[in-house]
Amino acid sequence: MQVEKFYYDNRIVKNFAYATILWGVVGMLVGLYAALQLVFPSLNVTQYGTFGRLRPLHTNAVIFAFVGNGIFMGVYYSLQRLLKARMYSDLLSKIHFWGWQLIIVAAAITLPLGLTNGAEYAELIWPIDIAITVIWVVFGWNMFATIIKRREKHLYVAIWFYIATLVTVAVLHIVRSIELPYSWLHSYTWYAGVQDALVQWWYGHNAVAFFLTTPYLGLMYYFLPKAANRPVYSYRLSIIHFWSLIFLYIWAGPHHLLYTALPNWAQSLGIVFSIMLIFPSWGGMINGLLTLRGAWDRVRDDVVLKFMVVAVTAYGMATFEGPMLSLKNVSAIAHYTDWIVAHVHVGALGWNGMLTFGVIYWLIPRIFSTPLYSKKLAANHFWLGTLGIIFYAVPLYWAGFTQSSMWKEFTESGQLKYAFLETVTYMKPFYAMRSLGGTLYLIGACLMVYNVYKTAKAGKLVADEAAEAAPMIKEEARHKGEHWHRWIERKPMQMMILALVVILIGGAIEIIPTFLVQSNVPTISSVKPYTPLELQGRDIYVREGCYTCHSQMIRPFRSETERYGEYSKAGEFVYDHPFQWGSKRTGPDLARSGTGNLKKSDGWHFRHFREPSSMSEGSIMPPYAFMLTQELDTSSTAAKINAMRTLGVPYADGFELTANEHLLQQATGIVNNLKADSIRISPTKEVIALIAYIQRMGTDISKQKNN
């Protein structure tokens, strides 16, 4: 048969590799800065640099910019070689690359400006959401067209993981991004309260599964055997690993909502599937590590293998911990604490970070056709990275467990032993140590920047790498007695549809009933829509990313009801677009901040927003003095009321016309309260709206009790 000659596109791989490195350093730098803000609150400078706005910037940067570009780097390198074909279209590759970088830049501008959807890892505003969808389709088009014109009939296991990633991320992103715009930059999520929470963590957990895990498993199945120059331990295991993993993962989301107002059956379903997940996850880890059987001596010398071994080990640890954290009794301790932060960083720094570094050290010398500039520097990077992970994670595990224990501790007379603030100040040394770990990790990454720069300078990019292979024989029919899996491996479209069906079934079964069945949200007659001022205040709460440190979900434990008041009910959140339950309590829960045990006066809140440490000594909350001078944008009130009405919030017809009068009336009431407390301020400042919202939270239920 005639052998065809063709060229692999290495330029696109280089571009994505450089972007990975650049955004990796930026994302880690923002993370380190945010970590230091918890130790030194004075680092919260200007409204654009508060923790609440930087934390989403950090998470979006490391997930979508660092790991995102890392995925594309690895996919564009391995896909071409596995399929024995150049990417279908250089133009599509370029649009994909520059489109993705533009999205990242847009995110880096909008997030500090406080433009956010207020949902973790889905913060980006609706125009960016649309851009992501378009670019993702470009990526998918390029990938599938390459698969169709491939020369190698068999689809290697890595490609299945890429396909599953492509399809599932598209579904997740679209479902999570269904929102109603009320201006060019703002929107409300379509879902409310419990439904929004379920959609969010279905999305949130599967972002971990299908953005941080499956594509990287694909990279592992390609680059680890390549770097070790030996076949994967068990190809059969990789097939089982793939199918079982994608089927189980899609169900696990509700484990983020244990003991919340989510219906119990949904919680249990999430737990069961989370526990089962340990089997495919560990199957994959074992498959990766055993690939090195008989070659462990090479791990001593080969820095690429070192990175990969730590990455796969971190994957194993994180996927052991995940099912454990999904147990209700463990979640009761770990949820809302820094334990979770440690857990995700073992995954992010260990699994994603170290695998990315390994791939970069393996791939850059190859596409530049020159040896790596310094193996010693790379080895130093490895040790800094590994030590960084340990110094990061261990203090936070300790801190999380300790803080949770302090929250739950009672004195002999039955009083809570610690005020919330005491548990925060106790955290500071741990936060400092965590920052040290992050610093080590970042220094390691900087060594890589230098090493890659010197390597690229010494070599010359082989932009078009020659290869040859025989064309694929067209063979559409299925052989008699042929195995169905081999058949489907040759059929990318069928394969994609099957993967989609598997995923949709999982998602639909969990989500559809909660939408359809009214009984999931018990209606509480005393729960009323937010007033215009409260609604504006709530949007400021969302804008400032308050949910990054404050929860609004009191779990039914005595330690929580004593501290915060009555536990939260599903019916209390029916008008919350988006839900703001939060996932971390760096500060106290606010679900009952307008009533209950934590109720404070308007004057207290005013002074607290101006300078938190003046009211709570040792508080690490950023100051929000700018809200005392910044005017509330009341021109948006009518549009907000209209949008909310479309989403089912029962505002009376025509209410939007008088909404601002109502707003001013309520604001004047608060201003009068403040005047009595010898504070003078005009009623149209932002802080007034935020105080109104804070004072509203949790009051509906207590009204019901008084009746």
Place this chain on the structure above:
Amino acid sequence: MSALFILIGISLMVAASFLAAFIWSVGNGQYDDDYTPSVRMLFDNEPKEAGSEKKS
């Protein structure tokens, strides 16, 4: 709470069908050649005359 029963029913059906497919595939020896692909990916088919020449 009828959603709960519908949900369990559908879940069991889906799980059972996957289990059946898996048992059938193993019993039928579906994964006979579960070795060659893992070795094949190690070879990159570089042209014999030149390792990495440039296009024009």
